[in-house]
Amino acid sequence: MEKDGKYILAIDQSTSATKAILFDKCGRLKQRTTIPHRQFYPHAGFVEHDPVEIFNNTCEAMRQVMTEQKVTEDELAGIAITNQRETALIWDKNTGLPVANAAVWQCQRGAQLCLELKTKGYEDLIRSKTGLLIDPYFSASKLSWIMQNTPGLKEQAKKGELLLGTMDSWLLWKLTGGKVHATDYSNACRTMLFNIHTLDWDNELIELFGLYRNMFPEVRFSDEVAGHTEPGILFHTQKPIAGLIGDSHGALFGQTCFKTGMAKATYGTGSSIMMNIGTKALDAPQGLVTSIGYSCGKQIHYVFEGNIHCTGDTLNWLKNEVGLISHASETESLANSVPDNNNVYFVPAFVGLGAPYWDNQARACLSGMGRNTTKAHIVRAALESIAFQVNDLISLMEEKGGIQLQELRVDGGPTRNKFLMQFQSDLLQQEVSPSEIEEASALGSAYMAGLAFGFWGNPDELEQLRVAGKTYQPKQNKDEIAGLVTGWQKAVERARLH
Numbered sequence: 001m002e003k004d005g006k007y008i009l010a011i012d013q014s015t016s017a018t019k020a021i022l023f024d025k026c027g028r029l030k031q032r033t034t035i036p037h038r039q040f041y042p043h044a045g046f047v048e049h050d051p052v053e054i055f056n057n058t059c060e061a062m063r064q065v066m067t068e069q070k071v072t073e074d075e076l077a078g079i080a081i082t083n084q085r086e087t088a089l090i091w092d093k094n095t096g097l098p099v100a101n102a103a104v105w106q107c108q109r110g111a112q113l114c115l116e117l118k119t120k121g122y123e124d125l126i127r128s129k130t131g132l133l134i135d136p137y138f139s140a141s142k143l144s145w146i147m148q149n150t151p152g153l154k155e156q157a158k159k160g161e162l163l164l165g166t167m168d169s170w171l172l173w174k175l176t177g178g179k180v181h182a183t184d185y186s187n188a189c190r191t192m193l194f195n196i197h198t199l200d201w202d203n204e205l206i207e208l209f210g211l212y213r214n215m216f217p218e219v220r221f222s223d224e225v226a227g228h229t230e231p232g233i234l235f236h237t238q239k240p241i242a243g244l245i246g247d248s249h250g251a252l253f254g255q256t257c258f259k260t261g262m263a264k265a266t267y268g269t270g271s272s273i274m275m276n277i278g279t280k281a282l283d284a285p286q287g288l289v290t291s292i293g294y295s296c297g298k299q300i301h302y303v304f305e306g307n308i309h310c311t312g313d314t315l316n317w318l319k320n321e322v323g324l325i326s327h328a329s330e331t332e333s334l335a336n337s338v339p340d341n342n343n344v345y346f347v348p349a350f351v352g353l354g355a356p357y358w359d360n361q362a363r364a365c366l367s368g369m370g371r372n373t374t375k376a377h378i379v380r381a382a383l384e385s386i387a388f389q390v391n392d393l394i395s396l397m398e399e400k401g402g403i404q405l406q407e408l409r410v411d412g413g414p415t416r417n418k419f420l421m422q423f424q425s426d427l428l429q430q431e432v433s434p435s436e437i438e439e440a441s442a443l444g445s446a447y448m449a450g451l452a453f454g455f456w457g458n459p460d461e462l463e464q465l466r467v468a469g470k471t472y473q474p475k476q477n478k479d480e481i482a483g484l485v486t487g488w489q490k491a492v493e494r495a496r497l498h
Helices: 051-069 111-119 122-129 139-149 153-158 167-173 203-208 246-254 312-321 328-335 373-400 418-428 440-453 461-462 480-494
Strands: 008-015 019-021 027-034 076-083 088-092 164-165 183-184 219-222 240-247 262-267 271-276 291-294 299-308 345-347 365-367 406-409 432-434
Touching: 008 051, 008 167, 008 328, 019 051, 019 328, 019 440, 027 051, 051 167, 076 167, 076 440, 088 167, 111 122, 111 139, 111 461, 122 203, 139 153, 153 164, 153 328, 164 167, 167 183, 167 240, 183 240, 183 365, 183 406, 240 246, 240 440, 246 262, 246 271, 246 299, 246 440, 262 440, 271 291, 271 373, 299 373, 312 373, 328 373, 328 418, 345 373, 345 480, 365 480, 373 418, 373 480, 406 418, 418 432, 418 480, 440 461
Parallel strands: 008 076, 076 240, 183 219, 262 406, 406 432
Antiparallel strands: 008 019, 019 027, 088 164, 262 271, 271 299, 291 299, 345 365
16 A cells, blocks of 8 residues: 555546645645636537546646645655546547547436436336436436437447546546546446446446447446556656545545435535445435445445535526626525515526436426515525425435434535525434535545555544534424425425426
8 A cells, every 4th residue: 555645636526627635644635726617508408528628627736736735746645536426428548539528417418318218117127226217417328329429439339449437437547548447336326327236337228328338447446546647647657546436425435424324415516415324225215316325445335315406506596697696605694684585485496306306397496476575585595495405305315215314414615604504404403514624525535545545544533534613403493494394395396387
């Protein structure tokens, strides 16, 4: 194991930007650099990223963060990678170039194929193998669409000239100079092509989606070294790369949710809610999925998971599209300036609704307004919508999944909003514990890499490193909360009328 070096350089390749973050042996964030990348919307419902731009930004972010912290190559133990999940691409292994832009997790290009598969009765088969619902959110239908709609790809695939993967696979392949094509269990299980029981790519599903087995990456544990950087790409010497893990899974691990019943919510563009269910893949309640939470110590840990399409992005909409605020930080004081939501509810179904509804046809809906509705009520309703959506999922996990929530640990920029955190605690009637470190995904990836590099001996040591911020306890009574939840449920019904 690599024990040299003071720092781990974690790459957090997210939906809107790529971050390079330096962590020390105590798990403390020492320096961070962020480089945004472009979003492409070539057709209605399509969302794309340029993988070459993202790789170049990754390299530049790594250079910048090391320069800013004055970290030498010798002081670097290695690299960790966490990434936006479900975003997928296909590339030519001879040229090293993508055959098309990456299809982002938000992209709906696979909706028609998913509808056809549902109509043909494939839902039970896919759910039994992958733990997932048939939905264009997952990678399989996006990859299938690229294969079907890009001339010449089938012939290239048959010749073994093409590779596919999620963003971690792409970055790993590029950083190793094309020597390593791999991913980890957490990313693999979100493609709708991976069998979470046999722990292997599923040949029946590969064929169903018109893909080829020779395109797929090897699957590794997150706490093992996946490869080494190619000298000359970034460093003069080889540096180990470990800690491959999807961003939501990285946050679960970074929040040290190692016990059954512990859950985490990441408030980003959308939100991932995960609850640790142990080392057996239990059947998830209807509307939720079973995923591999994380893999380490040669053991697989499973979770119930629900994904919300739009949470933090709701605040972007308030700012950029309707101009009700000039900065997200204003929402807290505006929400507190009114005593209640005045029966105003906002359902941010801009690209449909994710879990537990999985309704791609639903559309955003602002309801309950009267002549006395003010900007503050609308902003408050937008903030409350984030907490309502999280509550929908946690309640389902508890009531139908049979696992009692022990504690909700939360991360992401919106956790700084005291109104939102208190309302979340009130809805759940449970303690909500924000992490002191916003970069929980990157921290989880660094923790995994640190286990691989010998920084830490086992996950138990990591629990001692967690620094919790202010915790929130429920204040509103259950009857008041029940009334608000009923109002929210009626608003969701309106958004789903189509």
